[in-house]
Amino acid sequence: MTAPALLTVDLQALAANYRTLEAAGGVPVHPVVKADAYGLGADACAGRLMQEGARTFFVARTREGERLRAALGPTPAIYVLDGCLTGRASRLREADLRPVLNTEAQVTEWRAAGGGRCGLQIDTGMNRLGFRPEAAPEPFEGLDMVLSHLACADDPAEPMNARQRDAFAVAAARYPGTVRSFANSGGIFLGEDYGFDASRPGICLYGGGPEGRPDERIRPVATLTAEVLQVRDVPAGESVGYSRGFIAESPRRIATVAAGYADGVLRSYSPRGEVFVGGALRPILGRISMDVCAVDVTGLEVAVGDRVEMFGGQRMLDDAAAAAGTVAWELLTSVSARVPRTWVG
């Protein structure tokens, strides 16, 4: 498959990362496939991970869960991190989804509708979702998983990690017989005592490093490429793009590339963005446009129809994100719906 801008997903690399995470954590991996598997395609990614042995998945929204259930069939367990929102219990039950209950109201809503298998989130310090440990409910029928989420897992030196781990161990002990799920991607690499019974990685499955930078243990999975639409020579003194965002101090050869901010090439790439083209990393020049951007290909053999890599095996996802002042999570989920996905391996 080809297209002016294209996201290629390497399912073998995804599977390799899954195996790496399982080995590193020493516990089963329960993949997080929310936000369409971070933009890589939840159906294809979860389907491939099932082949590797995954049987439990996490999504954020009920709607994501419904779609995943339709794609994967009845076998896997699917937990919904939003929990059971008001009036949502019947939809959850219909699609055999398990809400991760976050509040007393959600517990009441779920149980009043008949209940069934569900999880419980304990907030051990992030102050985002879930019960404070001292306010967590008594064990109840159907509860089969307790989880908590690390606030600083990408920073192994952060003392809050151990505090959250210890708080979770205490809180989870109130729910014997449930699966204790704690570590996200970063947490898996913090040490064996972060493993508990199951992990919940997202970004490391999809090629981001556990500490927000490229990591040799994690293979690139997603590659965003775009076609060169035009090559032009810009004389010294002329400008490139909107607002004269780049002014050529010497003659430059510019490739105009079919990827703009409507494709997930963030506007904040300028002025530090780089892409891999013609065998080299080359700077993006001036402002990103909606559908195109300009790359300095001076001195390179680059022609119309050549492909430029915005991130992938040659331009690492975390480095690309850093250049745009963001993180791999946002960069992946910014690749818009107009970019076709193709799955290989």
Ligand SMILES: *Cc1c(COP(=O)(O)O)cnc(C)c1O
């Ligand atoms: C998104 C999310 C994860 C996955 O986090 P990564 O850092 O991408 O591995 C795990 N658990 C919860 C509760 C989440 O919201």
